[in-house]
Amino acid sequence: MSNLLQSFIETNQPLIEQKMDLLIKELKVPSELKEAMAYSIQAGGKRIRPLYTLAVLEELNVQSEDAIVLASTIEMIHTYSLIHDDLPCMDDDDLRRGKPTNHVVFGEALAVLAGDALVTLAFGIIARLNRLTAEQKVQLIDQLSYAAGAEGMVGGQVLDMLGEGKHLTLSELEAVHVNKTGALLSFSILAGGIIANAPSEMMQALKNYAFHIGLAFQIQDDxxxxxxxxxxxxxxxxKDALSEKNTYPSILTLDGAKVQLQNQYSLAIEALRTVGLHEGLLVEFANYITKRSN
Amino acid sequence: MSNLLQSFIETNQPLIEQKMDLLIKELKVPSELKEAMAYSIQAGGKRIRPLYTLAVLEELNVQSEDAIVLASTIEMIHTYSLIHDDLPCMDDDDLRRGKPTNHVVFGEALAVLAGDALVTLAFGIIARLNRLTAEQKVQLIDQLSYAAGAEGMVGGQVLDMLGEGKHLTLSELEAVHVNKTGALLSFSILAGGIIANAPSEMMQALKNYAFHIGLAFQIQDDxxxxxxxxxxxxxxxxKDALSEKNTYPSILTLDGAKVQLQNQYSLAIEALRTVGLHEGLLVEFANYITKRSN
Structure with missing residues (x-):
């Protein structure tokens, strides 16, 4: 990881985590619910989505005190999706990042409700941001609803479930990832542009960058x-090979997947070049994502 | 039921149901997810919440083409809460209104996701309403997030779970209902006022009416x-007595509950009187709710 990116993450990750803690802490709700929400919010993770929102703003030289709050709501939505995905009726995972999953600690009922509470809270927090215009907040909520909902993340999760045990084509696999993980990652990048009131050419470039980097992220995962x-x-x-999961290597071979990763990376950088952002944080993020070892 | 109310319901209930069907039908999502969402949306019910929104607008003599869409989103939130409440890990109900519950038909995983999709969709639809101002939409989303989330409906569900097997005091029982069912019912009434840009005196009266009628609704249920x-x-x-559930009659005796019902009804009507709405639809709704036999 470059020094530039490392220093950016070291500065901003704690700010995001402190903000999320505060947003949960100030809720007037039964303590059991608050604990279940806080547990998964505090369970760690790379915080890539909220960091991306802040990185876009940094690249656009825009300061916004609402940005960290908005970024926190994206991580809340991501966290709710992990809690629900881990449920026994879904992926049935007992561990996430080495810690017992939410339902293992708090029971399934509270895990369902903690997830429900987080997604609902996220939209309310955006509506209550006090430095953005009402139009910006409406645009953020509009786009977040698409990204996180049936036409995005939730739909992708359904496609993923339906694809289990079947051989998917490359475009079917891409549809799973574009929706399941790509949509919310894209939103986190576009949200920076919305907060910065970026012109449409910039928004389109960010959209293209986000699309390709989202796929690159997933290919590298595989x-x-x-x-x-x-x-x-x-x-x-x-684990993927053992469970005969559809992955880029399973469809394209490992070498084919690496070529595809390089393609998506190049397209992402190319998108940045069209708006003069081909040096700096967003490139460093792309480098990190395609070369990371965890 | 009065002719006035009956004719109002007969006119508006089909409009709400058609609008919800359309909003689900036009989604570009996996057909299995769409079917699961549509199944519970079409499973019937009194549609009291969306009808209330429209009733307030009718009483305030405001026409709004966005009102039916907004009303539909409230019923989507109500429907999502029923799908999740019925899950095996929650109330474990196989039947609702005489029909198999969502998870019985579609499996638990899809039931969780159909609920997640509905709540997320609701916020997006409000953001995309095209006749309200951005400020009105932000206000609606802000209030809906409180009503449906940890500090409202979700928190109430948690309180209800935690109260099982314990003897609650009257104020503890009231806290369950004010959050679990009252908050969203209140929102449906206040939403009419927000759409109508009602002045603060009117909003306060609607808020008081909603609070008391929400409790009256629950007492009559018990x-x-x-x-x-x-x-x-x-x-x-x-069923309540058999399962030793905390209810108004269990705490106050049946006669005591009836007195409490009458009190709440009177307070609701009194709130309407302060703003000259003590004749018409909102009174008829109150009469219906406190005298209904199902």
């Missing part, structure tokens, strides 16, 4: 499952 | 469980 060690990943390596 | 027949209710009567 490659790491083959090439990484369990220690590096913090989860069992080689 | 009374009906004792006095109604299973045929009238469309569910097993007498």
């Amino acid at each position: 490659i790491l499952d083959i090439e990484g060690t369990s220690e590096q990943l913090g989860k069992t390596a080689g | 009374i009906l469980d004792i006095e109604g027949t299973s045929e009238q209710l469309g569910k097993t009567a007498g």
